Amino acid sequence: MAKLTNPQKELIFDYCAGITSEEQTAEAKKLISSNPEAAEIHSKITSAFSPLDALEPDICPDELVEGTVWRLSNAARSSQLRLQQLLKDEQVRTVSAKTWYWKDLAKRVANAAVFMIVGGILISTYNVGMNVARQKSIDNSCKWQLGRMGSGINNYKADHNGQMPVAAMTPGASWWKIGDRGAENNSNTRHMWRLVKEGYVEPGDFVCPGRKQGLRVEKVYLSIPYIEDLNDFPDRRYVTYSLRIMCKKTLQEKMAGQHPLIADLNPLFEILPHNYNSPLNLKLTKALLEANSINHGRRGQNILFCDGSARFVRKRVIGIIKDDIFTLRDTQVYKGDELPSCEADAFLAP
Secondary structure, eight states, rough: OOOHHHHHHHHHHHHHHHHHHHHHHHHHHHHHHHHHHHHHHHHHHHHGGGGGGOOOOOOOOOHHHHHHHHHHHHHHHHHHHHHHHHHHHHHHOSSSOOOHHHHHHHHHHHHHHHHHHHHHHHHHHHHHHHHHHHHHHHHHHHHHHHHHHHHHHHHHHHHTTOOOOOOOOTOOOOOOSOOOOOOGOOOTTTHHHHHHTSSSSSSGGSSSSOOOTTOOHHHHHHHHHHHOOSSSSSSSGOOOOEOOOHHHHHHHHHSSOEEEEEEEGGGGOOOOSSSSSSSOOOOOHHHHOOOGGGGGTTEEEEEETTSSOOOSOOOOTTTTTTTETTTTTTEEEOOOOOOOSSTSSOOEEE
């Protein structure tokens, strides 16, 4: 058995930290499965990281960012006003000036101009840096929420003989009509509502922190007996993720591994009829096929997989077979009652 090189050890560490690309992830998994030393390192690092699962990163407060930028802007604005006043004073001065004076004035003006330029660059760079940091914080917070959903699903399965939470679907019924509608309700969110109803997942975790239009349900408003009377989320504002629609074969099997289970909101179904009596008739376009989730500004989407892992991906087409998680194969028009034909065709909606 060949001894691991330092780059290979670094690859395993990066894989455990969740910062590898798809190609690096595949390479790391192959290395771990084929090399006992790599498997041992992976096991030790995973054990060391496990206490971090109980932690949740805080999102940088908006007021801190805005306050800092405001102070930097004021500093640059103040220097600009001083420069303008200096030029104004010199324009009205009537006394003659020596050559050395004009040289000194030129230096002072040049220094003030440099300060203004540097200040503007710093503010611009700072704004970009803070925006990137804020986006990264939201991405991570969303990923942690999906991780908590994964833990809730695993706990549910442990209490129900390994079975996923399911809700019976009427053939031909619409899965996009979220909300408690009694016997007519066939939404694709009812099975996840069981996790909330039975206390496996907090209801607020179903709203992505990057989705401003989402509405978090506080637990105080879901107190007994009100929560017991609901069979679904109150409406779509309370769940801004897309959930996998299962085919009959998938429901009968125990899904595991890298099958996508929950993801950020499907870009195809961002806008749906408010009146549930209205029909859904959505035709695919090039823009819809190329768009990422709106939850994270079209930069990508977080995905929770059946093995409990969650990661942020830049593309919606994943896996070796290049499956688009937001569409069904060979389907160009959506009525809202379609089902995938096989397990390999993942479809996360609405």
